[in-house]
Amino acid sequence: MTLKEFSNLLGLSQTTVSRALNGYPEVSEATREKVLSAAKTHGYAPNTRARALATGRAMAIGHVIPISAKHEMVNPIFADFTAGAGEVYSSNGYDMLISVVSDDSEEEAYRSFVTKRNVDGIILHAPQLDDPRIPLLNALGLPFVVHGRSSQTGAPYSWVDVNNTRAFQRATELLLDLGHKRIALLNGLEHMDFAIRRRMGYEAALHARSITPDPALMHTGEMTEAQGHDLTRALLSAPNPPTAILVSSIITATGVRRGIEELGLIMGRDVSLITHDDELSYFRNGADVPVYTATRSSVRAAGRIAAQMLLDIIAGDPGPHEHLLEAELTLGLSTGPAPRPTPHHPPDG
Known part of the structure; x- marks a missing residue:
């Protein structure tokens, strides 16, 4: 189904339908709900390339993985985080671009994203104590959210972290x-x-x-x-x-x-x-x-929160935003009272 056919079905202009699907604020909430409900009912999804041309966006989010950390690709923590983030990307018409680069090419990878304009934002993984990537991304003007925090970084940035x-x-x-x-x-x-x-x-x-x-x-x-x-x-x-x-x-x-x-x-x-x-x-x-x-x-929930935070920034919410998750302490079979010291018996005689 084309945008024209879908618009005719709803009795709305193509411009109104497009703006409703893309979250433009000038569309009323009632119209937006009508369009989204109909899109779900009829299985309509906007053409990503056309949407990118209309909005001037790449409709993709970047994740950069240095080769020294390539094990992250099969790490269940990374997998769960990107699965959660991916749910938000896909529901908003975004793709995920994962770039694996050599350690000394990580900065170049971020600069390349800006030059090629192939992503609209970045999720930054595994922050260090004073992470140089944060001031770099601020200088490049590329929207980003950090999964974690960088304690000694003075530059402003948005983050999602567990306490x-x-x-x-x-x-x-x-x-x-x-x-x-x-x-x-x-x-x-x-x-x-x-x-x-x-x-x-x-x-x-x-x-x-x-x-x-x-x-x-x-x-x-x-x-x-x-x-x-x-x-x-x-x-x-x-x-x-x-x-x-x-x-x-x-x-x-x-x-x-x-x-x-x-x-x-x-x-x-x-x-x-x-x-x-x-x-x-x-x-x-x-x-x-x-x-x-x-x-x-839940690192999957952290992925969802970080992704939505980034999409909000891309949409014009300047931030920075902070979201601190609290961990739940759950009792299992692996803990018990400290064992009593074995008594020491002096030798006979």
Whole structure:
């Protein structure tokens, strides 16, 4: 069905129908609802190329992935975020353009988007502490939203983030309430802003109970199953092992669990474990009863929020906008009271 045929069906001009479909404010709400309802009923979708010509927009949103982070493409967190964002893009007639570039070509990729005019905005992933991409995008004038925050960046920007500091503070407080005093932290790479915030929450909870954080119990690295397994084996084999482990990813948590079980210990009894799991669609934390006690936040919902925020900016809402999500602390089978110390019996005689 063409725009002309669809307009004739509704008894409206092509200009009115086009403006209603594209969200122009001069169209009344009643007319807009009439057009959108009819479009859904008759399966009408505007021609994207024609819409782009009419609006002067590319009708696409860009996501740039450096090659060093190409594992993000198969990371369930990235997949869930882009799935949520993609729902919003498609419902608004936008496409998603993912560009994988070498690390030293990332800045060039953003400049190329501006030159080619093949995207209307950018979602910025994995912000660092003082991320140079934020002032770059501000200078280029390309609308963007950051998934996360960059603590030491003074330039204005729009962002969607989870309250990582509070989430890890609450998780550590729960373990302390259960009697644990030696709590290990298996964190992400700490040049990433989220990881720094998570360590801050962990340390704040310890300091509040007059416990000095032990550097030997704090580890950073890629959040992989192997990292969780190897670090757990090393930590629990040490002379003064932790009784609880707090980890930044459910993927790491599966490795921690494997390491605990290989040592003949029982998770939740001998060693407690809390993970940040992000409510991943294809990496579920159990069914009716969660396997892991977890700080949970839907990254898919974050994708939807970030995408809508960006489309609003593109439509003329200047921002900057901020949206802070709170994580839910969910109890599972992986936590329990700190085990009692084994009594020491002096030798006979």
